[in-house]
Amino acid sequence: MPAASAAVCIVACIACATVVHESRGDEVTYRLPDSDVVVSIPGTIRLRRGMIAVTNGRHGGAYFSRDEVDYVRTRSDRDKIPKLIRDAAAEKDAEALLAAGGLALKAGRPDWFRQALAALNQFAPQHTEVARLTQFVAAYDAAPVWDPAELEKATFGANPPNASLDGRRVRLYVVDASPDDASKKLAEDRIALMERVSETYFFVLALDGVELSLPDRPLVGVWCAKVVDYDKLRASHGPKFAEATGFYAADPGVSVFFDQSTGPRFASIFSLAATLQRDWKQAKAQNHPNIDEIARRAAATQLVARVAKERADVETVAHESVHQLLALSGLLPADSHPPRSLHEGIATYFEGYDGADWAGPGALLKERHARLIELMAQPDCYSLADVLDDGMLVAGAKPGTLDAYAYAWGATYFLAQTRPAEFFRYCRSVGKESQRGAIPPGRLRQMLADATGADLASLDAEWRSRMRDLAPPLPASADSP
DSSP states (O other), rough: OHHHHHHHOOEEBOOTTOOOSSOBOOOEEEOOSSSEEEEEEEOEEEEEEEEEEEEETTTTEEEETTTTTTEEOOBOOOOGHHHHHHHHHHTTHHHHHHHHHHHHTTOOOHHHHHHHHHHHHOEEEEEEEHHHHHHHHHHSSSSOOGGGGGGGHHTTTTOOSSSEEEEESSEEEEEEEOOOHHHHHHHHHHHHHHHHHHHHHHHHHHTOOOOOOOSSOEEEEEEEEHHHHHHHHHHOOGGGTTTTTEEEEETTEEEEEOOOOGSSHHHHHHHHHHHHHHHHHHHTTTTTTHHHHHHHHHHHHHHHHHHHHHHHHHHHHHHHHHHHHHHHHTTTTTTOOOOOOHHHHHHHTOOOOOOOSOOOOOOOOOOHHHHHHHHHHHHTTHHHHHHHHSTTTTTOSSOOOHHHHHHHHHHHHHHHHHHHHHHHHHHHHHHGGGGGGOOHHHHHHHHHHHHHHHHHHHHHHHHHHOOOOOOOOOOOOOOOO
């Protein structure tokens, strides 16, 4: 995944423990003073004493001045999914329960999907889809054994790992010269994320009836506690990953990540947070008359730093893991030659973050969506078929990298949301056919038309209309309730 632009947009979903009546999805947009770092914090917002209070169950809370931010107030439907599962189970409605399980997977919660499937087996074990999915999940859980002899190959012979963590179908090697409790917990969080991404990927495609192969080896990652160790691994694999904040190496088949708080991308944010913390401690010791404002700024910047770093880590781990899963599942085999925009589009589709956790493949990526809308307004905008067939992400292509990723994400999001079975079967066909070499654009267009059963011009018009309809609400005024 390429490094982000200078303007880092941070999206956080805030879960406020004091909210009991509804699940909120409000959003604050804030720009750090003297910086091009833009902060978008969706979640629960409380207006208190002329300030906007934001609470994050994972990263803490902070107050923002009302003249510092724009905000919108919305509701979140994510937390309604467990109730949908319970209600459908109580009513013994198999179709509603399958649909609720699908929503759980789109939200990146395979554990909720497993609950739905367990409930279905209580009253509808002979249901065709229930039996098929139960058999698939059981096969998924029969995890393969990873050959220890592959260890040196997985880490390119550099920096031997200090630890190895195992999940159902995941193996994570940890490179950490001085592990402590915090870094160990971070590594455990990363393998748990990889496991969720893997389960979600396989289960959501199985639910859509896509032909998949359960691999005979696990999803393998290398987690570096320091950017210097990551840089050594990256350099050992060649210059093509020079600007990457994480990468997937098809040979030997491993995804590599690092704790991005140790890298240059967020150095200015963490430096500012540290400076403000020192200012606060000094002001406290001196009983400074402006100590409340100093403390507020310090807390707000700490929240921004933690969420920014966590988002970058989560998105990178999910994105690079999906690149590997596309090969492991046979959807886009390692020896295939699909358009890069297809590979990157699917990986980007899975990278959503909600500020406290991975948001799953159904998340609307607001920054990529906003840029896509801008691109669609231009007379030379790519069509949907253009995005999927011309390999925009190769060197020298017309759009810049971030624009190309916006296009690729938008095409995948539209097709995976509106025609998931047809789209992923199209991907499977592209993967198989491209094992013989790159597929010509004309042939790719015909394959897309055949898979969707749609005229491509009509499909393109629907794509543009659907993406425009996803426009976020306008910011509220400072006096909004």
